[in-house]
């Protein structure tokens with residue numbers, strides 16, 4: 013049916029609070045008990061079929077209880093990757109012929125299923141597999157993913173409505189918002205179930221078929237997301253999920269002439285590697301693949317001497333340590349004037365030392381564990397280095413323990429030298445580097461921190477002086493794609509603060525916004541002439 017319809021007006025999903033005695037808490041606890049008590053197979057899904065695979069076994073463990081295995085997958089082989097690519101190509105003609113309304117209805121139904129019967133299970137899977145607390149899982153696996161699905165439908169409809177404003181007499185101009193010719197390769201990170209669900213479904217909404225390669229450490233929740241999409245009516249072959257490290261999948265997908273785009277979120281080195289591979293393969297492709305990648309950050313909090321100390325301290329703690337600092341947006345460097353540091357240091361340290369950490373199924377914990385042994389090792393090295401380095405004072409945390417899970421204590425480093433490597437390296441964990449500066453050197457510090465790190469993802473200015481806010485907003489224009497005034501630099505809400513950054517942080521195509529969806533279309537202009545000329549001659553020729 014080609015009728016031009018309106019889609020439901022999008023609203024952000026309400027964040028439930030999981031207070032003791034609440035119905036949502038009771039459901040979550042049941043789901044945690046159910047999912048945490050067994051270990052399941054995590055097969056590929058190719059052409060709508062579950063495929064066990066024959067590659068190397070990879071286990072998904074609970075990061076906070078590392079001996080507990082939630083599930084086992086097989087690393088995708090070259091054959092698995094070929095099957096997934098072929099399935100995506102085979103499903104493409106039928107999927108792109110389906111009306112937009114039919115495609116949109118599948119995602120709107122998925123949003124409703126997640127808002128209702130699937131909520132507790134996807135949240136529980138995200139808590140167990142990625143060590144998120146109840147509230148961190150709720151804002152990610154439930155609310156943000158629901159928002160992506162609903163709000164993308166709204167933006168997609170707006171895109172389809174965009175038509176040429178001008179028509180000469182006797183002419184009708186139209187725009188056909190075609191999907192890309194070929195398949196899209198979606199590669200997703202471990203830290204957000206919402207991002208993992210959005211990256212394959214945004215191109216699919218625009219009529220593309222997809223090969224989806226989730227992160228192995230997020231595979232438990234990804235497996236459930238795939239099942240949810242199927243229940244919502246996603247046809248076989250539209251999204252083909254292959255498990256494992258992705259190396260074989262890239263060997264196949266990046267060499268395929270029909271690679272139409274990559275939808276990536278993850279680290280900067282991985283995206284740069286993929287871009288280089290695409291560059292090397294360029295002559296093989298039928299079209300120029302669209303490369304959309306949101307990557308790493310070294311996100312800042314800049315405090316002006318006029319800052320409210322309580323606002324600053326709270327932004328630092330929440331911004332740096334929620335979800336163990338494993339958000340691309342996490343505050344990992346802060347610049348604080350000496351006058352304010354004197355006011356906040358004692359409280360900042362005592363609150364940080366008091367943050368409860370442990371098994372996330374105990375809902376009294378503020379934090380869980382870092383994702384895996386590799387992340388644990390990286391943080392151990394960074395903390396050992398901090399203890400050993402002159403000019404670096406470990407004022408809070410600075411310990412780690414992997415006897416039960418991969419626990420790294422929230423750590424605050426006070427560092428004399430603003431050019432220390434910890435102000436430019438993304439550790440992706442609970443380490444906050446603080447440079448305390450003499451108040452009168454605010455301008456110099458602002459200039460230095462603006463581009464010392466190679467990234468440009470998120471950042472905050474904390475100030476009460478309006479002139480300082482205006483000045484920082486101008487001077488830090490390119491330092492962050494998401495810029496916050498008197499708030500932490502994390503927690504963007506779909507439809508409110510479209511998310512993404514520039515410089516080494518990515519292509520800034522803003523997940524959950526029309527900019528992103530446009531990348532998955534290739535417009536065709538159609539001109540129809542009702543009274544076409546029937547002679548080649550022009551009037552001036554006489």
Ligand SMILES: NC(=O)c1ccc[n+]([C@@H]2O[C@H](COP(=O)([O-])OP(=O)(O)OC[C@H]3O[C@@H](n4cnc5c(N)ncnc54)[C@H](O)[C@@H]3O)[C@@H](O)[C@H]2O)c1
Nearest residue numbers: 200201202226227257258262278279282306307308309340
């Ligand atoms: N800017 C954003 O919106 C955003 C959001 C979330 C995470 N991140 C970034 O993601 C990183 C953390 O996530 P991560 O540890 O999962 O990142 P990662 O780069 O290690 O992995 C991302 C994905 O790429 C896959 N991968 C790696 N090499 C591959 C290859 N050759 N072929 C195919 N797939 C390959 C991984 O298996 C995973 O699925 C951080 O740098 C963080 O800042 C950015």
Ligand SMILES: N[C@@H](CCC=O)C(=O)O
Nearest residue numbers: 339340341502503504511
């Ligand atoms: N969009 C999230 C971060 C996603 C990256 O990990 C935020 O704004 O905190």
